[in-house]
Amino acid sequence: MEPRPQPQNNSRSYLLAALLILAALNVLLLYFYYQERQDNKTKDATIAAKTEEVLIAKTKLDSISAQLDTKIAEIQRLGGSVDSLMKVKAQLEVDKRELKNVSSFDHKKYDQKIRNYQTILAQKDQEIARLKEENGVLSQQNESLVQENSGLKADKQSLSDSVVSVTIKNQELAEKVTIAAALHAESVTINGVNAKGKETDGGTYKAKKTDKIHISIQLSPNGLAKKDEKLLYVRVVDPTGAVISDLATGSGEFLYNNQGMIYTAMQKFTFDNTRQRLDFFYGRGGQPFKEGKHTVEVYCEGFRIGDGEFTIR
Numbered sequence: 001m002e003p004r005p006q007p008q009n010n011s012r013s014y015l016l017a018a019l020l021i022l023a024a025l026n027v028l029l030l031y032f033y034y035q036e037r038q039d040n041k042t043k044d045a046t047i048a049a050k051t052e053e054v055l056i057a058k059t060k061l062d063s064i065s066a067q068l069d070t071k072i073a074e075i076q077r078l079g080g081s082v083d084s085l086m087k088v089k090a091q092l093e094v095d096k097r098e099l100k101n102v103s104s105f106d107h108k109k110y111d112q113k114i115r116n117y118q119t120i121l122a123q124k125d126q127e128i129a130r131l132k133e134e135n136g137v138l139s140q141q142n143e144s145l146v147q148e149n150s151g152l153k154a155d156k157q158s159l160s161d162s163v164v165s166v167t168i169k170n171q172e173l174a175e176k177v178t179i180a181a182a183l184h185a186e187s188v189t190i191n192g193v194n195a196k197g198k199e200t201d202g203g204t205y206k207a208k209k210t211d212k213i214h215i216s217i218q219l220s221p222n223g224l225a226k227k228d229e230k231l232l233y234v235r236v237v238d239p240t241g242a243v244i245s246d247l248a249t250g251s252g253e254f255l256y257n258n259q260g261m262i263y264t265a266m267q268k269f270t271f272d273n274t275r276q277r278l279d280f281f282y283g284r285g286g287q288p289f290k291e292g293k294h295t296v297e298v299y300c301e302g303f304r305i306g307d308g309e310f311t312i313r
Contacts, residue, residue, distance in 0.1 A: 051245055052262055054102050057110045059253045059260055061096050064117045068092065071124045078131035088120055102247065181224040183271065185298050185306025189216045192310070193281065204311045207291055212283030217298055217306060219276045229270050233263040233299040234280055239292030246285065256299060263299075 068089050072082045095113060099105065191214040192205030199214055215234060233254050236244040243262045245251035253260045265280050289312045298306040 050105060051102055051247060051251075052243075053107050054099055054105050054247065055245070055251070055253050055262055056260070057105075057107075057114070058096065058099050060114050061092060061099070061117075064114070064121065065089070065092055065096070067121055068117075071121065071128065074128055075124070075131065078128065078135055080127065080131050085120075085124065088117070092117065100247070181222065181226065182303040183222060183225055183230070183300050183305050184220040185217050186220040186275070187216075187218040188296055188298055188306045188308030190214070190294075190296055190308050190310040191216070203309070204313060207288050207312050210289055210312060212281055213289075213310065215280040215282065215296060215308070217278045217280075219271075219278070221273050221275055223273065225271055225273065227271055227273060229268060230300055232267045232269060232278055234265045234267075234282075235261070235297040235299070236264040236282065237295040237297065238290050239294065240290070244282075244284065249282070249285065254299070256302065256304070261299075 068085060072085050072089070075082050075085070095110070099110075189201070190203065191199045191201045192210040193199050193212045193214050194209050195211040200209075213236075215236075217232070217234075231254075238244055244264050245262050250266060251262065251264055252266065254263055254266075255261070265282055267278055267280065269276070269278060291312050293309060293311050296308040296310070297304060298308075
């Protein structure tokens with residue numbers, strides 16, 4: 001009787017089963033890797049959005065604080081009591097300090113607080129109007145206006161036209177001088193910096209080797225610009241259009257065209273008209289830069305004075 005080849009067939013079956021199991025494990029590992037990357041991207045977007053909400057809330061609370069100071073001073077001048085407003089001011093400072101903890105920020109809670117503060121400000125406007133009436137301020141002003149109106153009615157239109165004409169010309173001249181005196185960034189260069197502090201130029205950098213970026217801004221000379229202290233703002237916009245910002249590293253908000261804008265970094269300097277170079281080193285605190293094209297915007301004294309770009313791959 002001839003021997004049967006069963007043991008060899010069994011060995012092949014075991015080997016085939018082992019290969020299938022390894023292939024399944026590889027697929028599972030790839031799935032977990034992809035899922036982790038997606039989760040990290042979602043977390044980054046959530047943190048960026050929450051940081052922007054905190055900055056907006058802080059700006060609104062700062063504005064309310066300034067208005068409170070004005071109303072406290074006005075009520076004191078008119079002889080009214082400011083005890084309740086001082087308590088509101090103290091609570092407002094507590095709310096501002098709590099904003100430093102971004103992780104515990106509650107958007108709805110702070111929206112309600114801001115509405116409450118705005119209601120108090122409106123109530124105090126009514127109180128100030130009442131105090132002015134009681135002090136006779138409004139009646140004295142009205143009486144003075146009536147007397148001036150009766151004596152100057154004939155010349156009012158002519159004088160008003162002259163004032164308007166001069167005002168318009170002065171505004172036009174001031175706008176031209178302001179534009180001419182605006183600073184300009186002669187160049188904006190961005191270098192990649194690795195974990196050891198070594199810089200690389202060229203504009204395209206590897207994500208794994210880029211620990212931070214070095215932004216160098218060369219200012220053009222301008223004899224019309226005032227030689228005084230100025231603030232330079234830098235915005236780094238990632239490939240998704242979001243501004244890279246972090247309160248812990250000095251990010252905040254500034255006004256541009258009467259609108260609040262988030263900035264990545266800010267530097268105070270004294271302009272001396274010597275083609276100064278200003279340098280910014282900015283890192284994401286351990287978080288890698290996103291792959292794709294990044295834009296760098298430079299602002300000073302209400303003007304966008306320069307731009308640059310770099311690419312992460």
